[in-house]
Amino acid sequence: MSRSPNDTRRPLTLRDVSEASGVSEMTVSRVLRNRGDVSEATREKVLEAARTLGYVPNKIAGALASQRVNLVGVIIPSLSNLVFPEVLSGISAVLEDTGLQPVVGVTDYSPEKEERVLYEMLSWRPSGVIIAGLEHSAGSRAMLENAGVPVVEIMDVDGPGVDAVVGISHRRAGRQMAEAIVAAGYRKIGFLGTKMPEDHRARKRLEGFNEGLAQAGITLTDTEFYSGGSALLKGREMTEAMLARTPDIDFLYYSNDMIGAGGLIYCLEKGLDVPGQLGLAGFNGVELLAGLPRQLATMDACRREIGSKAAEIVAARAANPGPGGEIIELEPVIQRGDTIR
Amino acid sequence: MSRSPNDTRRPLTLRDVSEASGVSEMTVSRVLRNRGDVSEATREKVLEAARTLGYVPNKIAGALASQRVNLVGVIIPSLSNLVFPEVLSGISAVLEDTGLQPVVGVTDYSPEKEERVLYEMLSWRPSGVIIAGLEHSAGSRAMLENAGVPVVEIMDVDGPGVDAVVGISHRRAGRQMAEAIVAAGYRKIGFLGTKMPEDHRARKRLEGFNEGLAQAGITLTDTEFYSGGSALLKGREMTEAMLARTPDIDFLYYSNDMIGAGGLIYCLEKGLDVPGQLGLAGFNGVELLAGLPRQLATMDACRREIGSKAAEIVAARAANPGPGGEIIELEPVIQRGDTIR
DNA sequence: ATGAAAGCGCTAACAC
DNA sequence: GTGTTAGCGCTTTCAT
DSSP states (O other), X not given: OOOXXXXXOOOOOHHHHHHHHTSOHHHHHHHHHTOSOOOHHHHHHHHHHHHHHTOOOOHHHHHHHHTOOXXXXXXESOSTTSHHHHHHHHHXXXXXXXXXXXXXXXXXXXXXXXXXXXXXXXXXXOSEXXXXXXXXXXXXXXXXXXXXXXXXXXXXXXXXXXXXEEEEOHHHHHHHHHHXXXXXXXXSEEEEEEOOTTXXXXXXXXXXXXXXXXXXXXXXXXXXXXXXXXXXXXXXXXXXXXXXXXTTOOEEEESSHHHHHHHHHHHHHTTOXXXXXXXXXXXXXXXXXXXXXXXXXXXXXXXXXXXXXXXHHHHHHHHSOOOOOOEEEOOOOEEOTTSOO | OOOOSOOSOOOOOHHHHHHHHTSOHHHHXXXXXXXXXXXXXXXXXXXXXXXXXXXXXXXXXXXHHHXXXXXXXXXESOSTTSHHHHHHHHHHHHHGGGTOEEEEEXXXXXXXXXXXXXXXXXXXXXXXXXXXXXXXXXXXXXXXXXXXXXXXXXXXXXXXXXXXXXXXXXXXXXHHHHHHHHHTTOOSEEEEEEOOTTOHHHHHHHHHHHHHHHHTTOOOSEEEEEOSSOHHHHHHHHHHHHHXXXXXXOXXXXXXXXXXXXXXXXXXXXXXXTTXXXXXXXXXXXXXXXGSSSOOBEEXXXXXXXXXHHXXXXXXXXXXXXXXXXXXXXXXXXXXXXXXX
């Protein structure tokens, strides 16, 4: 590949394009951003010069000068959870045609890391922030309150938000599932979930679930928690353990579909009568379930829609600032599948 | 929450901290970056002022002035592939303690989108770029060549790279799997994969697989391709279709573990004799497989290690520029599992 | 150990 | 339709 005149490795600037095209920097800038009136002739000249030089604009300088950054910070606990990539894709799809760009930060469910990631993001002065959850450290909360840009807290509506909130009520989701299970006649019910105090949404689902059971005068018969490892495998193991410990249990409520799927596979393998003798349910409505031999009962967490609504709020307010404080509660629906009788 | 003196929504600047602490902007800057000698007393004053004001530095201005950006662009085809989040976590883990930050861009396997994402990233003048694959549009390749920062192409080593390359040989991986299958005595072999011309690594695996078979005088008995939808479900459906069409087939090679897992579940459900009558193998070594009743034969794609090696190269060269052009080929290993006799 | 001046590469605002 | 000027908020460099 032959080297262009600019053979020193110095990055190209507007000035280089300006000189190469014989047009002022300002006009070059206008052409490159499609702003203001530029004659077709100059336009051509400039684009030609930019292309042959291989000029890539410096957004850092542009952002500093214009006080505008087309970035939206998206802060989520994990990428390996399957749920968050889906939220992300909802966000991306909407931002795609707004000129805004998502930038992802991952917290690993750690409030300290969330605070660091948030600080890092805000120091780039993004046009908005989308952040998972309502629970944040005092420092994070202060930063969000003072960010001076739209903030959308997603996934969860059970609690007060800093600004806009888009999500579902996990408490209610848990309650509804409890009601459905009780209505189906199950009475000895076990819960299997993650040992993660920082997963507030799973915690709220369990609280709601207990409330729902309590309403029918029932309490959980057994519980089992795990942390780390392959969720599918853990689901198997926990199910095996619980069935061994509490043989007469008649329903297993899993805090997520992956461990639920592991449990389902185990039960089918053992030839257990599902849903006759033993009912099963998970949470999330992940696509994976469609490939299993039996459809696990679950509840759609509206992941993509949460992403797209959140992105819409940010995009709308980036375009013209409003008062903020939007609250959007989505309604998850129980998918009974084949594992509740 | 009470408002601080700065009640106009103007973002805080170094100057605000400087005034609040009675110290020059320069010294404030030094304190905030831990650079140069600052007396403990001033240090305290400054930090105190910054904290109470809630000052967040403006990295845009900082980057412009210092010509240094602690960002590393990471460009991958997809987040829902399970493989890429693992690569990412390898990258993050290494960058964590280097002061560099990964910024992710997703291409959806589209060269045009890759070019746009790359352009966008380079316009932020990152300290390095990690990009999946060796195949890029002419435009992308030109940008990579002229970026003036370390570029690491990952996942694949079958072809020439722009700068550094970290990955495995998918062609060889396919060949090795073919050899193992033939050695186990299977002869009527089917391939099931994605209908994605843009997935060059899957294509190379298939090419290598065919080469491996050809060496034993065998050609593929049947093939089946899919696109979109739940991979697990597609694996089921394709397996069903192929077994119906070619009942005497004795081995199914899947282009990835998700469809392989779907196929395995289907076969077990139908009570087929795996691996006696019918052998199965996938590719990737995803964690999910551990939860299945039978272990699918597969090949570890070294995802996390690819990520960490790539990050190490970028970090090393960000610290002190070298000649570049590192080539690291990792060696995937066949995991025979329970589905090859 | 601290401060002053210059300037990073671009765009807003205003001429012409 | 095009050019000029000033300055975005920091850091570099040099002075003290």
